[in-house]
Amino acid sequence: MEAGALTVGQHVGWWVALGLVLAFVPWFPRTKHLHLIMSGVNFLARPQRSSLGELPPLDFEDETIEEFGAAKLEQLPWPHLVDAYACIMCNRCQDVCPAYVTGKELSPAALEVNKRYAINERATAMAAGGETPPLLDYAISESAVWACTACGACVDICPVGNEPMFDIMHLRRYQALTENSFPQELQQAYRGIERQGNPWNQSARERLAWAEGLAVPRVDEAPDAEILWWVGCAPSYDPRARATARAFAKVMNHAGVRFAVLGEMESCSGDAARRSGREDLFWGMAESNTEVLNEVAPRRIVTTCPHCLHSIGKEYHQYDGREGGPQWEVIHHTQLLSELVAAGSLEYNVEEDGAVTFHDPCYLGRHNGIVDAPREVLAAGNIELEEMPRHGQQSFCCGAGGAQFWKEEEPGERAVSAERYAEARATGAETVAVGCPFCLTMMSDAANAAGEGVAVKDVVELIAEGLDGSGQ
Structure with missing residues (x-):
């Protein structure tokens, strides 16, 4: 091909490419590709917290506040609207969500996508100060709101900094404080507190x-x-x-x-x-x-x-x-x-039948980064530790968090605790060690339901048994 033809082809290709880019610009804000920009905004807008799951306080002394929590898009903190456009639809959040994995209605990914569709549809009205329909009408079901265990796995795994767990906490606040609507089983716990x-x-x-x-x-x-x-x-x-x-x-x-x-x-x-x-x-x-x-x-x-x-x-x-x-x-x-x-003040020898696996509580490992201490304590007692695939800060919830312990589990294919127990049992361990009283109950109930004779004990119970070196 002659040089002149190549030059013409080069210019034509350049202008066609530029034209396609310009033609795409009007649609860019309405597609998931906006995450290329909004993910950076998301990380910059994330508030500083003392831990992954620290919830923001409410000002109950401000008499001008008529409604607490959030029921509509415009009532969410503005960074949570950015979440909708930062989402890359990778579905990692729902893949680690205990509720979704066990067949509940909750999908953190669907929540973000539904928010984006709603904002695209009502952006003009929202900019003019108009109201949007309740999120429960289209973005998330009531059952999904109350299926969340507040484990923080969705927040921890998201590559663009989305925080669907916090959306759900805001929705719960509105339901409980403004609408006085919540699972009735929680009433007994509230009354006791x-x-x-x-x-x-x-x-x-x-x-x-x-x-x-x-x-x-x-x-x-x-x-x-x-x-x-x-x-x-x-x-x-x-x-x-x-x-x-x-x-x-x-x-x-x-x-x-x-x-x-x-x-x-x-x-x-x-x-x-x-x-x-x-x-x-x-x-x-x-x-x-x-x-x-x-x-x-x-x-x-x-x-x-x-x-x-x-x-x-x-x-x-x-x-x-x-x-x-x-x-x-x-x-x-x-x-x-x-x-x-470490100080030499505590020595023990734990003699358990078979290996031990440790279940990391969500609010110990993921929320507070404490994963080494329990394992160091177990290792000091000469315990054979078999790790589950999901452990440490990537641990899977026992199903008790988010006040689930005090209510009936939302409808699904199986209990969250049963899912976690099956993973623990698959390691071949005869004892499941925990570091949380609620995990202790949930895992014990799951083990008893399975009827396989697997023991569930707190780490300190194992240590107490081994103080005399007998393991009993």
Whole structure:
């Protein structure tokens, strides 16, 4: 081909390509390709949080606010509208969502795509200040809203920084606070928190009943304690979780730890209330508990419950009136155990029948990044550990989070706990170790339903059994 023809072809090709690009521009904002720009905006607009799942507070003292939470697109924080255009429709969020994987109606990916379609359709009206239909009418079903376990897997996995879990939390707040609409099973837990300071709705006088016969001093009896043990509601009232509390007390006494508990001064951390939309209950618990903790002024706080760990350590600062927020350090009991092992204060030999697999609680691993301490503690007892495919910060939920523990599971193909138990059983382990009282119950129920004789124990229960070297 002659040089002149090549030059003409080059110019024609260049202008055709440019024309196609320009022709595509009007459609660009309405397609998923806008994520090339909006994903960057998404990361820049993401608020700084103390943890992956720290929820924003509500201002109940502002009398101008007539509705709490979000029911419509325009009521969501503006970065959550950006989410819709940052989404690349990769479906990674729904692939790791416990609700979606077990056949529930919830799809985090569908929520974002439906938001985008709605914004495209109503952008002009929204810009003019018009209202949009409720999200429950087209973007997500009510069952899907209440199927979320607040595990944060969708937020953690998203390559463009989308946060569908927070959309659902805003929707729950609107349902619970503005519409007074929520699963009725939650009413008993709410009533217990309001009246007795615990979702079991049992008397505060029974908070230390589990400690009968053990050396468990209260703060007024041990003012020089180096550790304040926040026992939590589950170890205080749940029969199965009480065994974990007794085991932890035994181990700390064995290691010579100077600790104390609050006893009747302790109340629910409010996690279940907050993640089911009842921010008012969480606010009340946070303020009263913070007042107690400020008065006691502990050096460090240890808890066996990752949900208490997260609420007290990562969210109570929102409602603490002091400059700089709370001054205490909050750690998980496996972290304390790991410290004691490293210091030579704790030695044990655990003799379990067969291997052990560890289930990482969502609010321990994914939300707070604590994955090494439990494994270090197990390794120190010469335990053969078999990891599940989904472990560490990529762990799969037990199904209790997001207040699911206090309500019936939404309709689906199978229970979330059954899905997780099957994964644990596939490792060949004879014991499932956990680090959360709610995981303990969910995994125990799943193991009992399977009827295969697999034991489910908290890490500290294994340690307590191995203190005398017999494994019993």
